[in-house]
Amino acid sequence: MEIIKIGMADLGVAKPPSRLRTTGLGSCVGVVLYDHIHKVAGMAHVMLPESSLAKGGELSVGKYADTAIPHLIQQMQKEGAASRNMIAKLAGGAQMFAFLGGNDMMRIGPRNVEACKTALQAAQIKIIAEDTGGNCGRTIEFDSSTGVLQIRTVNQGVKEV
Incomplete structure (x- = not known):
């Protein structure tokens, strides 16, 4: 069994018996897509909400929700997945720091x-x-054989969804 590590602003695809893992999900969101019929899994480590926040230069598609998710779907389709069979699981998106005031940014x-x-x-x-949500970091690992997402939350243990 291979564990495919997904870095920040990165994405990847796996088939059984491989697993996908990403660490350091604070305010970032781990998006897992899974086609249970064709057993194709994908994971993105999304750092920011939209690519309009990009500062010049090259766009990192895995960094933004609005580019990472469509790109991940395409990559999974290349491996035989069908979008009509895909389901999603999300983890992360914590508010890591307390700020005074209501600054949406x-x-x-x-x-x-x-x-x-x-x-x-x-x-x-x-x-x-x-x-x-919450205010603790997470590490997630997805098993492409079973469709189980394991979530390890700092100071809160492990759960499976």
Whole structure:
């Protein structure tokens, strides 16, 4: 069994018996897509809500919810997945720092979650499990054989969805 590590602003695809893992999900969101019929899994480590926030130069498609999710769907389709069979699981999107005042720009975690949900809705992919918000970091690992997402939350243990 191979564990495919997904870095920040990165994405990847796996088939059984491989697993996908990403660490350091604070305000970032781990988006897992899975076609249970064809056993194709994908994971993106989304850092920011929208690509309009990009500062010049090259665009990193895995960094933004509005580019990572469509790109991940395409990569999974190249491996035999069908978008009509895909489901989604989300983890992360924590509010890692307490800020005084209501500055929306500082709500990166909640904005990331909202943007991921918007992109998934646009692609007509149903979210069947979610562990988002709070103020603790997470590590997630997805088993492409079983469709189980393991979520390790700092100071809160492990759960499976």
